[in-house]
Amino acid sequence: MKNSPMEALARNSMLILWTIFALFPLFWMLVISFKSDAQMFNTTFVFDPTLENYQEVLIKTDYFKYFLDNIIVSGGAVIVSILVGVPAAYSLARFNFRGKEDLAFTILSFKFAPEILVVLPLFLIYQKIGLYDTYIGLIWVYQLITLPLLVWVLRGYFEDISVEVEQAAQLDGYKWYQIFFRILLPLVKPGLVASALLAFIFAWNSFTFPLLLSGFKIMPVTVASLRYIASDTVHYGQMAVAAVVTATPEVILAILIQKHLVRGLSFGAVKG
Amino acid sequence: MAHIALEGISKSFGKVQALRNIDLTVRDREFFVLFGPAGAGKTTILKTVAGIEFPDAGLVRFDDEVVNLVEPALRNVSMVFENYALYPHMTVYDNIASPMRSPLYRKDEAVIKQEVQKVADMMGIGSLLERLPSQLSNGQRQRTALGRCLVRSPRVFLMDEPLAHLDAKLRHLMRTELKSMQAEFDTTTIYVTHDYTEAMSLSDRVAIINLGEIVQIGSSDEIYYTPRNEFVAKLVGEPEINLVDVDLVSREGTLCAVFAGTDRCLPVNDDVAGVLSHSTIPKWRMGIRGLNVGYCFTEEENCVEGSVYNLEPIGNKAILTIKVGESLFQAVAPNDLRAELDSPIYLKLDMNNALFFNGETGDFVVRHNQAELVRGR
Numbered sequence: 001m002k003n004s005p006m007e008a009l010a011r012n013s014m015l016i017l018w019t020i021f022a023l024f025p026l027f028w029m030l031v032i033s034f035k036s037d038a039q040m041f042n043t044t045f046v047f048d049p050t051l052e053n054y055q056e057v058l059i060k061t062d063y064f065k066y067f068l069d070n071i072i073v074s075g076g077a078v079i080v081s082i083l084v085g086v087p088a089a090y091s092l093a094r095f096n097f098r099g100k101e102d103l104a105f106t107i108l109s110f111k112f113a114p115e116i117l118v119v120l121p122l123f124l125i126y127q128k129i130g131l132y133d134t135y136i137g138l139i140w141v142y143q144l145i146t147l148p149l150l151v152w153v154l155r156g157y158f159e160d161i162s163v164e165v166e167q168a169a170q171l172d173g174y175k176w177y178q179i180f181f182r183i184l185l186p187l188v189k190p191g192l193v194a195s196a197l198l199a200f201i202f203a204w205n206s207f208t209f210p211l212l213l214s215g216f217k218i219m220p221v222t223v224a225s226l227r228y229i230a231s232d233t234v235h236y237g238q239m240a241v242a243a244v245v246t247a248t249p250e251v252i253l254a255i256l257i258q259k260h261l262v263r264g265l266s267f268g269a270v271k272g
Numbered sequence: 273m274a275h276i277a278l279e280g281i282s283k284s285f286g287k288v289q290a291l292r293n294i295d296l297t298v299r300d301r302e303f304f305v306l307f308g309p310a311g312a313g314k315t316t317i318l319k320t321v322a323g324i325e326f327p328d329a330g331l332v333r334f335d336d337e338v339v340n341l342v343e344p345a346l347r348n349v350s351m352v353f354e355n356y357a358l359y360p361h362m363t364v365y366d367n368i369a370s371p372m373r374s375p376l377y378r379k380d381e382a383v384i385k386q387e388v389q390k391v392a393d394m395m396g397i398g399s400l401l402e403r404l405p406s407q408l409s410n411g412q413r414q415r416t417a418l419g420r421c422l423v424r425s426p427r428v429f430l431m432d433e434p435l436a437h438l439d440a441k442l443r444h445l446m447r448t449e450l451k452s453m454q455a456e457f458d459t460t461t462i463y464v465t466h467d468y469t470e471a472m473s474l475s476d477r478v479a480i481i482n483l484g485e486i487v488q489i490g491s492s493d494e495i496y497y498t499p500r501n502e503f504v505a506k507l508v509g510e511p512e513i514n515l516v517d518v519d520l521v522s523r524e525g526t527l528c529a530v531f532a533g534t535d536r537c538l539p540v541n542d543d544v545a546g547v548l549s550h551s552t553i554p555k556w557r558m559g560i561r562g563l564n565v566g567y568c569f570t571e572e573e574n575c576v577e578g579s580v581y582n583l584e585p586i587g588n589k590a591i592l593t594i595k596v597g598e599s600l601f602q603a604v605a606p607n608d609l610r611a612e613l614d615s616p617i618y619l620k621l622d623m624n625n626a627l628f629f630n631g632e633t634g635d636f637v638v639r640h641n642q643a644e645l646v647r648g649r
Contacts (some may be wrong), residue, residue, distance in 0.1 A: 164354075167319075168420075170324060170343075170344045171324070171350065172351060173374030173375065173377045175375070239316070
């Protein structure tokens with residue numbers, strides 16, 4: 001495809017516009033986090049930067065406890081999803097059993113049920129069976145977010161590997177678990193890494209579930225950020241700090257895996 | 273080295289019956305070819321022997337031991353898959369080395385290196401060992417798969433169209449190579465192909481498979497000279513055998529074959545006539561191969577008049593199609609033959625090589641010199 005200079009110009013300016021549109025909220029958040037409450041509403045880009053908000057949030061509150069909670073819950077959810085999702089994806093790809101497509105669709109449908117719709121009955125159930133405000137309870141409910149992604153991406157990867165490759169490995173004298181770790185796992189790795197990290201980010205961002213299904217013992221940062229809204233005033237600076245710190249791991253992860261993310265989600269396991 | 277027997281093997285995939293009651297014995301150290309059209313069930317038979325498909329009914333025996341419940345890995349078989357089934361993330365070297373690194377057939381890395389190099393050189397891929405399968409051409413992939421199969425010394429080699437993706441020249445070369453390797457390895461081999469030249473040249477014995485059933489088992493001579501029915505006759509040989517409805521008429525004491533649209537009498541050999549005249553079959557069909565169809569441009573004795581329908585040069589020879597009455601005959605002609613389309617031509621059939629089939633069932637009945645041609649096989 002040949003581009004005329006005009007076309008290139010138009011294309012690039014659209015991209016630049018989009019970049020500004022996408023990145024400005026992040027930038028604005030960063031700016032606010034350095035503003036004192038006094039300058040919050042009467043300055044835009046010119047102000048006296050201060051670290052007061054950071055001091056206030058990171059040192060004087062339990063922020064790191066919330067941060068750790070988020071890591072435990074999101075990380076735990078992704079680990080459980082991998083343990084459950086890899087075999088599930090494999091069986092959906094390889095075996096024919098009754099209700100296979102229904103099952104696969106049910107798993108997918110978790111993804112498009114609005115959280116706010118399912119969270120109320122879950123709240124009542126969790127209260128009754130004692131899962132409310134526990135790590136296990138949150139990790140469990142996070143499966144609604146992380147599992148479908150993993151299962152559907154990996155199913156495609158497993159389907160791309162021909163059965164004969166596994167059969168050849170059997171005839172070469174390998175046991176099923178050796179076939180899995182030596183042959184299958186390396187082939188689905190790009191998909192596994194990409195979908196697991198994406199699932200981690202979704203879990204990390206989750207707000208509705210932890211807001212309603214956990215109380216004071218466990219509080220991920222997404223929920224904890226709300227505490228900077230006091231009854232009389234909103235501490236925008238402190239909220240911004242909480243948000244900046246929360247977003248940092250995601251941004252770093254996304255930048256690190258950017259290449260794999262695009263490849264992993266768009267390519268199959270076996271090229272050529 | 274093993275003697276392999278399939279007894280009453282049936283297998284279906286959903287509603288499709290892939291194999292129906294297959295009985296088959298492969299002798300020790302035999303090169304056994306499964307030959308048939310696409311979708312006949314050849315690969316399924318191979319996979320049943322390997323143990324990666326389970327028969328719905330029937331027994332698989334290795335040296336009289338029933339192996340139905342033996343895991344594929346423990347059967348000690350080595351297979352080339354039609355789609356290569358190479359490990360995409362491993363180099364050619366690691367692919368070929370894979371069987372020797374598994375817990376069952378483990379060898380030293382030094383031995384592996386030596387063996388891989390040997391096999392790779394034999395396959396002509398010695399310089400490609402560091403490449404990944406995605407960086408190879410189809411022919412090179414196929415040779416890698418063949419190498420991975422041959423690097424071991426299993427009880428039986430199973431080969432599913434291992435030469436199908438090679439170019440014609442290389443295929444010819446590898447065919448010869450395989451034949452001599454077979455003699456050297458001295459191992460039972462079951463070989464699947466849909467190419468009749470491979471089947472004829474490599475095999476000790478051939479099994480013709482169609483629609484999940486065995487049609488005929490025999491040496492390549494038996495298959496070629498006395499095909500069990502018209503299906504087998506058509507499968508073997510290029511150009512395809514000419515089949516034409518004939519009436520058997522007795523004229524002046526000799527039995528003649530007369531085909532539609534002519535009144536020319538083609539005398540049948542005495543030994544054949546003996547069988548034919550005692551038969552009660554009402555309808556006959558005669559098969560005659562392109563090689564045995566002669567032609568001339570002037571009328572001679574026992575010639576049938578026809579016209580040139582088509583002349584197709586195919587490199588080292590030409591296929592001449594002659595129209596006689598309503599039927600078409602294909603004959604093998606030298607490449608430099610020149611003939612005007614629709615010009616008159618005379619057909620001279622070599623009745624010594626005519627095959628007679630039951631016109632209703634398509635089953636083979638008799639040919640000249642039958643006993644002698646397939647003797648001692």
